[in-house]
Amino acid sequence: MERVFAEYLIETPYKVEQAAAVLAGEQSSGTFVSVPGETEELKKRFAARVEDIQLLDLAEEPSIPGGNIPGKKYQQARVKVSWSIENFGYNLPVLISTLQGNLYEITQFTGLKLMDFEVPDSCGTHFTGPKFGIKGSKLSCDVSDRPMIGTIIKPSIGMSVEETAALVKSLIDAGIDFIKDDELMGSAANSFFDDRVKAIMKVIRDNEQQTGKKVMYAFNISDEIDEMQRKYDLILQEKGSCAMVSINSVGLAGTKKICDRGELVIHGHRNGWGMLNRHPLLGIEFPAYQKIQRLAGVDQLHVNGIQNKFWESDDSVVTSIKSCLKPFLGGNEILPVVSSGQWGGQAVETYRRTQTTDLLYMAGGGILAHPMGPKAGVNALQQAWTGAVDGLSVAETALKYPEFAESVKKFGK
Incomplete structure (x- = not known):
């Protein structure tokens, strides 16, 4: 199934792998606790995937408030995440809600910026783009x-x-x-x-x-x-x-x-x-x-x-x-x-x-x-x-x- 890929610059006082998994879960099938309907079959089809992590600088202070943990340093990283096109079809507001929704409010992050994203070729038949x-x-x-x-x-x-x-x-x-x-x-x-x-x-x-x-x-x-x-x-x-x-x-x-x-x-x-x-x-x-x-x-x-x-x-x-x-x-x-x-x-x-x-x-x-x-x-x-x-x-x-x-x-x- 075709997928949408997004790259983020993040900062977190937690393990980057853990924070990235929270991002992927929050923006697809998961929530802060397992729920009965979140079956393995559902996750296999609709859950976001963490595709890549590249560690960057380590900061002494958090870049933005929230998630501050005394005595912790703040790891910055590039994280790539992907979603199945089935999650939103060709609904542009829902696509953007997925790429830029609640993830800015997640406690695990003291910094997060959407850097770029890629969509599958099939989007070209649904979005005509600039006419002129x-x-x-x-x-x-x-x-x-x-x-x-x-x-x-x-x-x-x-x-x-x-x-x-x-x-x-x-x-x-x-x-x-x-x-x-x-x-x-x-x-x-x-x-x-x-x-x-x-x-x-x-x-x-x-x-x-x-x-x-x-x-x-x-x-x-x-x-x-x-x-x-x-x-x-x-x-x-x-x-x-x-x-x-x-x-x-x-x-x-x-x-x-x-x-x-x-x-x-x-x-x-x-x-x-x-x-x-x-x-x-x-x-x-x-x-x-x-x-x-x-x-x-x-x-x-x-x-x-x-x-x-x-x-x-x-x-x-x-x-x-x-x-x-x-x-x-x-x-x-x-x-x-x-x-x-x-x-x-x-x-x-x-x-x-x-x-x-x-x-x-x-x-x-x-x-x-x-x-x-x-x-x-x-x-x-x-x-x-x-x-x-x-x-x-x-x-x-x-x-x-x-x-x-x-x-x-x-x-x-």
Whole structure:
């Protein structure tokens, strides 16, 4: 029978073999005490198996509270566990409940993080994955040999519909490929969702009629499921191409429901990610997280950025980008969305470490605060990526392109 395999980083004051067995039992057929129905036949078919254990460091103090035993040291280890596909079939919420359920609360662990998982090939016939992904997203914006260049509506909240539409027009005139609502934008008192969609899409359609280029705008439809469906329909009615979902806020089933419609590119915003990942021995690592979102069908997913404004290391960001580009169940790769304090200066290091232009490269202040205006800001980002792909340094690129040179003066410090 086909099996799902998951790898965890754990920490425990108990024997690792004992703690791993508790994990496997708690997340399948077992509980804290034997019960009459847990027959050998049942366990053989449905019990999780501990497949591998690799011992790592020994810690003097527990990484997180709970399970503390005076005088004990805390063994860290990599543990691989597997389950029969029969346990959950192709039910994504139950699969994730199995991989990430009560095990975070088990006394035996003073640290536990889901690092990665693998599903059998049969999942490819039940989960269609991203409908558009990298290829569809770039094709929609008529971009091929460079990253899509995008930005975010700022200020995040407070602008009127008319002000937002005017900003969108200036960004479109500047040559932008992609614009998105900030995750804080829903339907504010002075900017109702329906009014905003209609005003913005009129600007986008007018530009498409004049130039032939259709800018992608990700409208934030995050809401209750029925209301998300209504908002989705409005975007379609107005000839839009993309909807944004705050995937951690909406939840897995809500995200998948929207993705399953398959008519709009789905931009997955991971706000709240630090809550899931920031502690080194608690939560989930991005290689596992992005697979969950690909199973749900998300087309674009935030990965943070090199030299970002947040806590995440460059190594972690690079791992995230590369994990999005790895084939998974033979479907479209999910488009990595590089953001968080980006300007053209990070393009050189981003390209050097990832060797890809299959990105949505987002800059807010890096475009809007450019000293020569938004058009120069967009040009500077395109120039930065041209220089990066050509093997030029930041200084060499600045000598070649005046708009990028002004970016260096403004943001280079």
